[in-house]
Amino acid sequence: MTELSGPPAELRFTLEITRAATGEKEIVEMVGHVVNEPTEPQTETPEGE
Amino acid sequence: MSVTHSGDCKDAATNAVIALLGTNARLKFHASPSTVGTPGATVANLALTATANGGFTAASGATTGTATAGAITSDTAAAGGTVAFASLQTSGGVAKIHCAVAASASDINMTNGLVVAAGDTVACTSLTYTALPA
Numbered sequence: 001m002t003e004l005s006g007p008p009a010e011l012r013f014t015l016e017i018t019r020a021a022t023g024e025k026e027i028v029e030m031v032g033h034v035v036n037e038p039t040e041p042q043t044e045t046p047e048g049e
Numbered sequence: 050m051s052v053t054h055s056g057d058c059k060d061a062a063t064n065a066v067i068a069l070l071g072t073n074a075r076l077k078f079h080a081s082p083s084t085v086g087t088p089g090a091t092v093a094n095l096a097l098t099a100t101a102n103g104g105f106t107a108a109s110g111a112t113t114g115t116a117t118a119g120a121i122t123s124d125t126a127a128a129g130g131t132v133a134f135a136s137l138q139t140s141g142g143v144a145k146i147h148c149a150v151a152a153s154a155s156d157i158n159m160t161n162g163l164v165v166a167a168g169d170t171v172a173c174t175s176l177t178y179t180a181l182p183a
Contacts, residue, residue: 006052007183009066011135011148013076013176020168028163032135032148037084 009034054181059114060107062180066146067116070103073140076121076173078150078165081133085147088138092130093171096122103137105178118176129167137178146178 011032018025054062076095083089098104098119105116136144152163165171 002050004050004052006054006181009146009148009178009180010182011137011146011150011176011178012153013135014174015163016172016174017163017165018170018172020166020170029153030132030135030150030163031153032150034146034148 007033051183053183054114056111056114059179059181060109060111063108063114063116063178064102066180067102067105067107067178069139069145070097070105070137071139072101073097073099074103075138075140075142076118076176077136077138077144078132078171079134079136080130083134083136083147085136085144088136088144088147089134090130091128092132092165093124093127093169095124095171095173097137108179113179114181115177115179118173118178121173121176123170123172125170127165127167127169127171129165129169132163132165 014029016025016027074097076097078092079089080092081089104119108114108116135148135150137146138144
């Protein structure tokens with residue numbers, strides 16, 4: 001079977017965090033890629049059980 | 050085999066996803082572990098613009114397929130934790146978009162992740178979503 005795939009969906013954002021303790025502001029640009037999450041490993045049950 | 054989509058396909062995919070966010074959607078940041086079905090502990094919880102499409106302006110122009118969020122209300126008393134994941138959720142708390150996040154450019158040390166202390170104010174000044182980057 002031929003599998004077609006493209007790059008993952010993307011979320012980009014800029015956060016500004018103001019520290020409660022000091023009042024200082026920190027700025028960070030972040031990126032997230034939406035990818036498939038690993039599935040639980042399948043456990044085989046022997047026949048007859 | 051890689052895939053490239055036309056601009057109108059990119060717009061359509063992005064707009065179909067943001068439509069599922071509905072009104073009064075939320076942007077949440079989570080500690081690890083976290084999955085789309087079971088998001089991790091909430092580090093910060095921000096309200097998106099309360100309009101349809103999660104407050105995003107729909108992708109248009111048949112170019113990049115990128116939707117841009119409207120104004121986002123800050124969380125002025127974050128629960129705190131280490132930001133490892135982000136999710137966009139419906140008003141009912143159902144995650145529709147979930148991803149691991151990392152710094153793309155930063156003026157702070159991110160070696161140990163982005164740590165938010167309890168009580169910090171977390172603001173999001175820009176947010177875009179692209180369903181099909183290519």
